[in-house]
Amino acid sequence: MNTGTLQRRKQPAGSAPTPHRYEQLAELIVDTIDNGTLAPGERLPSVRAVSERHGISISTVLQAYRLLEDRGVLVARPQSGFYVAATQGATLALPSASRLRSKASTVSISGAVAALLEHASNPALVPLGCAVPDAASLQSHRLDLALARAARQHGDRHNVYGTPRGDPRLRREISRRAMRIGHALSPDDVVITNGCTEAFTLALSAVARPGDTIAVESPTYFGFLHTLEVLGLKALELPTDPVDGIHIEAFARLLDAAPVAACLLSSSFGNPLGVSMPDARKRELLALLARHEVPLIEDDIYGEIHFARERPTPFIALDGGANTIYCSSFSKSLAPGYRVGWIAPGRYAQQVVDRKLAFSLCSPVLPQVALADFLASGA
Template sequence: MKPPLYLKLAHQLEEQIERGVLGPGDRIPSVRWLSRRQGVSISTVLEAYMWLENRGAIEARPKSGFFVRVPFAKSVPEPRFQSPSPRPASYSAGSIVAEVLRAAHHPATVPLGAALPDPALLPNHKLNQILHSIVRHNPAHSSGYEFSPGVEALRRQIARRSLEYGCNFSPSEIVTTNGAMEALNLSLRAVAKPGEVIALESPTYFGVLEAIQSMGMRAIEIPTHPSEGMSCEMLEDAIRKHGVKACLVMANGHNPLGYVLSDDTKKRLVDLTARHDVALIEDNIYGDLVFGARQPKLAKAFDRKGTVLVCSSFSKVLAPGFRVGWVQPGRYQAEVERLKFINTVAAPSLPQMVIARYLESGGYERYLARLRIALAENVRIVSQAAAKYFPEGTRITRPDAGYLLWVELPKKVDAVKLFRAALAADISIVPGAIFSATGRFDHCIRLSCGYRWSDSIDRALVTLGRLATDLLRSS
């Protein structure tokens, strides 16, 4: 059977990319031009471009056309899926987390640790202009408490954007919080009590492990595929055996693995947890940073019973220091609002007003599109450099979102030692062990690629590669 026309065209372009005729960052012919030139319809060319986009070979840039992507280092394999039988555990890496947080504040370090974008990529100027304008025109902006659910203008904007995620929130269903971290804390407390078990991806964000520990709950790490997410079979098994009360996932941009789950998997997770009356907490903090032009759905989009609580914030995309987050708590809203009052009474008004005004101004989607392109490129460049400099046997993720790379080094490399040696050389990274409640991932590190590529980042990666090789030799 002859291949369809669009596939023939896509293969021709792919060949040109592989041969280097079209290099990373090059613009590929416009849809119209290629359609005329090849005597095929516009929709055939578009189909070919979408096929290449799905394979990660090209990317669409708003109003500019299609461009060849910097590829991931194909010579380096992705981390392996490991599936030890899970059991509830208490987190004990808190002292290393404290070291990591101190390192993140060190201004002289090369910033490959903290999960933050380069300040040069953020719309600081516009946010400051809005802030000045609010302070000038409404000097009493903070003279009262903005009790839960929070500033209405902001909740309206979040509700509007929920359509992009396949949801349809009303502003009254959203509670604003002090960052996503408070949203997660409130959600956990609303659905579980001390001693109860929370199912998590493995690895997972260390802040959540610390929160669970501090509330006297127990974490159970469900084996997680580095690109396909938590095993639904093992989650169901854990629910049956250990009476799991809630499950926490990052379906659109996992920290640290960077995957985006398919709609099928999201639906499976929602159906499975709802069937067992387990709350599903969805951390969507990286959801606006999914690479590509289309915004994937939230797991919440498949929620029929109100058992999914979505948590997010503007920390990773606009202003981490504003501490503006939110939660759509589904059927747990009254309890979340009560806990919000107990926890911090209300969220600060001024940053909420600034972000609401920024979203109202209309440039957010365009800004995000540019930010995603810059971050996707950073991630690929750092991945290629790490592939070149790190010891043989290294495995690296190929993220679909965000700016984090998870690097599995050869088993004998002690990643906490590597973290300390790197810090002594003024480089910050995050050791893998803090992403686990059971001491797994002690040979892994997380690299943040939020900062624009520079000679100093290149040199830092050379140093990291050398330090890892030294540790390997001395083990």
């Protein structure tokens, strides 16, 4: 296999970050497969041979091979090596867009949600509906050590009620990470929540009242529907394309016909379709919502676990937070069991803090401290 030569590239000022060397190697291998140099079923050179050829470590080559194995590009055979997957180019048909519904409807799925969550705790089953990451892919061990250290050294200090906005150090770390998504946040813009579920529940209760209508993708995450049911809100199902997202033109007609209190969307890899709207379509949607003065509640819980080189752009980075309430958490990227999320409520900050006090008073202090230490360490 002649895959060319990996070279370290100097990063121009203001450009996107240069990919890691294993990502460069993975991209080179994919190009080699795409141009026909490597055929389906063909064996790749050994890890050692590629390491010597490119002057990189064996672990870097293994990381590239494992990355492509996870993506279905390569197949590992014990005692034999890595092979090009035999199904290259085969794709499943995309699901068709859901049909347009002209009226909002009440929601009743509590029983189904309860049963699903019961099954999700069964280790013999794969909880596809809950999108729970494999524990082996997370940094939970290092985070647990940070929690144990915080408890051992300052347990009494952290065994208290916290402020409703959350630990200042964690809010500072979250605001620093916001630079990665192209949006400037200050620690005062952030409120810590018990997972992303509390975040979008707070957002919905701040902007809507029982009987109001909330626009959602169709199909959408079952947790959204359950929350709408509990809050006494109606769901307006928007036809959704698996590539481009919701049909903005159809949504515009619906907004002309009836009032909508808010729009609730997953901005990156929505559950269950996995759709991420292109930036141009996101801007169209933001402009439409602004004209009708409809706030957007953005769930960006999956944005940090993208596989492509560039992270999907969240709505809040495109409108500067003018009409967007941003919700996310560490549940999919770091620690599902810690139940630490956050919300950037913008102009609805006071309403969100008031409801946080009423619903849960504050979030547990110790997990927040552990997360702040973990992030501050550069882990």
